[in-house]
Amino acid sequence: MRPLILLAALLLVAGCGGASAGGTGGEPGALALSGPATAKIADDDVHPVVEDPVPDLPVTVRSQDGVDVTVSDVDRIVAVDLYGTLGEIVFSLGLGDRVVGRDSSTGFASAAHVPVVTSGGHDLNAEAILDLDPTVVLTDTSIGPPEVQQQLRTAGIPVVFFDPQRTLDGVPDHIRAVARALGVPPAGDALVASVDREIAAARDLAPDGAVPPRVTFLYVRGSAGVYLMAGPGSGADAMIAAVGGVDVGTDIGLDKPFVPITSEGLMNAAPDVILVLSKGLASVGGVDGLLRIPGVGQTPAGQAKRIVDVDDTDLLSFGPRVGRTITALATVLYGGR
Structure with a gap:
């Protein structure tokens, strides 16, 4: 997507400490994911909810x-x-x-x-x-x-x-x-209804009753030397919750959207799945490069190479296609239902 997609969030990093310990890591019984995967929405184009709406102006x-x-x-x-x-x-x-x-x-x-x-x-x-x-x-x-x-x-x-x-x-x-x-307020109401239906259908893909997977979002930019772990308010936390996962950063008590990765904090957080942006993953040399970041390879996610990348234009833009992104994530995690 764009190297500055998280610019506003990155500004909050100054002075932040590393991730604290506290993860408990369980068996993610619902997961079908067994290795690296890309969560790609089935149709990434935009389709109008109405054709040629007539604006009521001024x-x-x-x-x-x-x-x-x-x-x-x-x-x-x-x-x-x-x-x-x-x-x-x-x-x-x-x-x-x-x-x-x-x-x-x-x-x-x-x-x-x-x-x-x-x-x-x-x-x-x-x-x-x-x-x-x-x-x-x-x-x-x-x-x-x-x-x-x-x-x-x-x-x-x-x-x-x-x-x-x-x-x-x-x-x-x-x-x-x-x-x-x-x-065009009526078109807006129609679009909201359509997006709400897609989000609801996507949420239904998460299995009931299974141990929820522990998922962490890592924002990495190898060329800039930026390696961050997401916490509450990052945006990724909401997407993880929408697919029935536990946002690791929130679970271990982070109080900022992003903090620098520490090997101890990441290992203690014990994520089952690591979520990254596609260009971020490429910037560190792919899955093998990500696993070389201290602590990543020692997590349950790293040991099983359960690394999920999502196109930079999809994960955190929170536009009308957000339901399709949730569906893509759920399909990768649980294999479709």
Whole structure:
């Protein structure tokens, strides 16, 4: 996906201690996983919940930065954030044919033809956006620099900021907020209902009555020397819970979304499964490279090579396809049911 997907979370790392001991490790009786695997969603494109919704405009909404913004035209939409979530929502609402600019993380097939307006990967390019003559810009503080977003407002373009936090529980509100800003609340309600059904069906894939697997998410970037273990609030904790697993970082008492990996802490946490981002796994030399990180090879997950990688654009964007990601994870863990 994108090397900076967890930028906001990584900023919390400064001063954090290593993982504490406390894992109990059990026999993950429900697991069908016996070695490395990739959790890949069956259909990674975006499909509109409605076709050609008719926006009810103008509409005035309160932007996340406290500014009341009036949107009177959604014929030329630029949707940009660090995760690609906003673009995914707009396309899912049925307004993808109106998107004229996107970020580099909006990478699904339906958006491939849309110009990218983030230079160097994740920095907004004011000139590129202005050249597209947008009628509205959807964004948040996960991307910047903020001077560019202010420059767009100064140029008279309605710029609507949304909540930059990405959580499983926040998916419905995020969808509805974007739908309101674009004048299509009914499409937003329909999309929320569709996503809720997919999430519920995905949760049902976790077996009842079996010992839940202990899963840890490790954020690794070999080129940058970043090796972190996730805890509560990382986003991965919600995805692990959704597939019936125990988030190891939360279970051992971490109080921050991410802390540096320590070999002792990781071994004592005793995860049955290690979850990583696909590009992160590649950056450390694949499964063999991950197992060379101190402590990883000594865990139950490392000894059995139960390493699950997930495409960077899927795991933590918490967009309309989140139910499909949960389904992919559950299928890898439990073999499908």
